[in-house]
Amino acid sequence: MDFQANEGKNLAIEINGEKWLRIPVKTHVVMKEDDLFADVVDKYTKDIREKGDIIFCSEKIVAITQGRSFPIAEIEPNWLARFLVKFVYKSPYGIGLGSPYTMQLALIDVGLPRILLGCLAAVVTKPFGIRGAFYKVCGKKAYAIDGPCDYTLPPYNKYAKMAPKNPDKVAREMTEKLGNTFIVLDANDLNVDILGKPSKSPDGKFLKALFKDNPLGQASQQTPIAIVRKA
Numbered sequence: 001m002d003f004q005a006n007e008g009k010n011l012a013i014e015i016n017g018e019k020w021l022r023i024p025v026k027t028h029v030v031m032k033e034d035d036l037f038a039d040v041v042d043k044y045t046k047d048i049r050e051k052g053d054i055i056f057c058s059e060k061i062v063a064i065t066q067g068r069s070f071p072i073a074e075i076e077p078n079w080l081a082r083f084l085v086k087f088v089y090k091s092p093y094g095i096g097l098g099s100p101y102t103m104q105l106a107l108i109d110v111g112l113p114r115i116l117l118g119c120l121a122a123v124v125t126k127p128f129g130i131r132g133a134f135y136k137v138c139g140k141k142a143y144a145i146d147g148p149c150d151y152t153l154p155p156y157n158k159y160a161k162m163a164p165k166n167p168d169k170v171a172r173e174m175t176e177k178l179g180n181t182f183i184v185l186d187a188n189d190l191n192v193d194i195l196g197k198p199s200k201s202p203d204g205k206f207l208k209a210l211f212k213d214n215p216l217g218q219a220s221q222q223t224p225i226a227i228v229r230k231a
Helices: 036-045 059-065 079-087 100-109 112-128 133-138 167-178 204-210
Strands: 012-015 018-025 054-058 069-071 159-161 181-187 192-196 225-230
Touching: 012 204, 036 054, 036 059, 036 167, 036 225, 054 059, 054 167, 059 069, 059 159, 059 167, 059 181, 059 192, 079 100, 079 112, 100 112, 100 159, 112 133, 167 181, 167 192, 192 204
Parallel strands: 054 181
Antiparallel strands: 012 018, 018 225, 054 225, 069 159, 181 192
């Protein structure tokens, strides 16, 4: 079978002298009514995946199928969310917590005490040129929150979402159903985070290295799944 990389991306990557394929898998626009296994992952990979393949899945569609993505019209940011968002670094790679809507989700999901502690850490470390202290304190749940961007496919260009719930549990259950190791990842052109995996192996550093160039893309590619296979 002839596999194609997304435009501007590479199909293969070499890690420690071994070449690996990252096969992008196109899906429909996933909605919360979809079952992650039956309607998405198994449906689109069953004719492609082989024994030993690793299935990587964007945390975004995991969160969507868990009902953790919301139209911004239904989110009402409070005064604190509107205040805190003024101090958030605006990244070109995603809105993150740079919106009152996503900040409101962070207050709900991460909790006020931890958010305030993260803000304090950011204030203390900023004069020393240290960036990212807020997310180190608030954790992956905060980092994975994202909001509406111009390049996001409709209807999610007007949605904000939380991080997926219990991603390690999702990874274990999906691995059992698929017969292939299933990984939940959060990747963009700036960073890669492994949010969920079924066990201590494969090694997290190896999994991150596989996606350091973000082969799934971030816009209209509509490829939230990748099958990773040793070339």
